[in-house]
Amino acid sequence: MSLRIVVCVKYVPDATGDRHFADDLTVDRDDVDGLLSELDEYAVEQALQIADDFDGDGDAEITVLTVGPEDAKDALRKALSMGADKAVHVEDDDLHGTDVIGTSLVLAKAIEKTGYDLVICGMASTDGTMGVLPAILAERLGVPQVTLLSDVSVEDGLVKGRRDGDTASELLEASLPAVVSVTDQSGEARYPSFKGIMAAKKKPVQSLDLEDLEIDADEVGLAGAWTAVGSAAERPARTAGTIVKDEGEGGKRLAEFLASQKFI
Numbered sequence: 387m388s389l390r391i392v393v394c395v396k397y398v399p400d401a402t403g404d405r406h407f408a409d410d411l412t413v414d415r416d417d418v419d420g421l422l423s424e425l426d427e428y429a430v431e432q433a434l435q436i437a438d439d440f441d442g443d444g445d446a447e448i449t450v451l452t453v454g455p456e457d458a459k460d461a462l463r464k465a466l467s468m469g470a471d472k473a474v475h476v477e478d479d480d481l482h483g484t485d486v487i488g489t490s491l492v493l494a495k496a497i498e499k500t501g502y503d504l505v506i507c508g509m510a511s512t513d514g515t516m517g518v519l520p521a522i523l524a525e526r527l528g529v530p531q532v533t534l535l536s537d538v539s540v541e542d543g544l545v546k547g548r549r550d551g552d553t554a555s556e557l558l559e560a561s562l563p564a565v566v567s568v569t570d571q572s573g574e575a576r577y578p579s580f581k582g583i584m585a586a587k588k589k590p591v592q593s594l595d596l597e598d599l600e601i602d603a604d605e606v607g608l609a610g611a612w613t614a615v616g617s618a619a620e621r622p623a624r625t626a627g628t629i630v631k632d633e634g635e636g637g638k639r640l641a642e643f644l645a646s647q648k649f650i
């Protein structure tokens with residue numbers, strides 16, 4: 387028996403960097419360092435734990451998959467150094483400007499080509515943050531989706547998990563093959579060990595383009611996008627705050643200031 391897990395990981399601009407839009411209102415990815423989306427590290431961690439638990443029952447294999455530019459290989463290497471077995475990188479110049487509809491198409495085709503029993507996604511990317519990709523992906527693959535899990539396991543051909551809401555926790559399950567997404571409450575992601583980093587250098591990374599996936603260029607890119615960015619403006623620079631000095635009447639002056647701003 388085997389369990390083929392595909393983890394979708396996104397290479398995102400570093401949120402601590404200075405980020406800008408390009409002239410065509412897409413994110414200027416050349417101008418800022420990128421990294422593996424932190425929220426996808428949780429997905430990799432859950433895949434590793436599921437594979438460990440499955441070990442006695444057969445072979446589990448973890449493939450990490452990204453759709454992204456050349457540098458997105460860095461995100462794959464990080465996931466491989468955490469312990470994933472192999473990686474698939476989809477890259478094509480025609481992907482520039484692809485929205486979530488196009489990205490889900492590319493991921494679905496790559497996942498079908500790779501073969502899968504379970505697809506694990508993060509709860510949202512840290513740049514686009516739409517949080518809808520896992521659901522669209524499940525629809526495209528024609529398999530059940532169990533999203534926003536804070537606990538996940540595989541047992542007897544089922545994926546089981548807990549979704550924590552404001553008023554209740556739901557215990558959910560679906561038959562495999564399935565797509566799940568995991569939250570940042572699912573368990574701390576491990577740091578790659580030195581051994582893991584060295585081993586990752588030798589793990590296979592398969593490169594695919596749109597032709598390999600039999601996707602026409604006009605189904606993706608800005609032309610194929612269902613959404614369009616109308617305008618974008620830099621956030622205005624922060625203005626200096628008001629300092630209320632305490633010269634004996636600090637409390638009174640603070641209250642007056644808060645009242646003038648209608649806070650009290």
Ligand SMILES: Cc1cc2nc3c(=O)[nH]c(=O)nc-3n(C[C@H](O)[C@H](O)[C@H](O)COP(=O)(O)OP(=O)(O)OC[C@H]3O[C@@H](n4cnc5c(N)ncnc54)[C@H](O)[C@@H]3O)c2cc1C
Binds near residue numbers: 453513
């Ligand atoms: C070169 C390039 C240019 C792009 N340009 C644009 C653009 O101009 N406008 C636009 O709207 N979108 C663009 N995209 C797509 C966009 O970056 C998102 O991947 C896509 O819209 C999904 O939205 P999200 O990140 O908010 O997904 P969410 O639904 O927030 O993501 C949830 C989960 O889906 C998985 N996931 C999401 N994206 C990827 C990915 N790329 N690879 C692997 N797993 C993924 C992760 O597991 C993630 O945690 C571009 C993508 C690429 C590669």
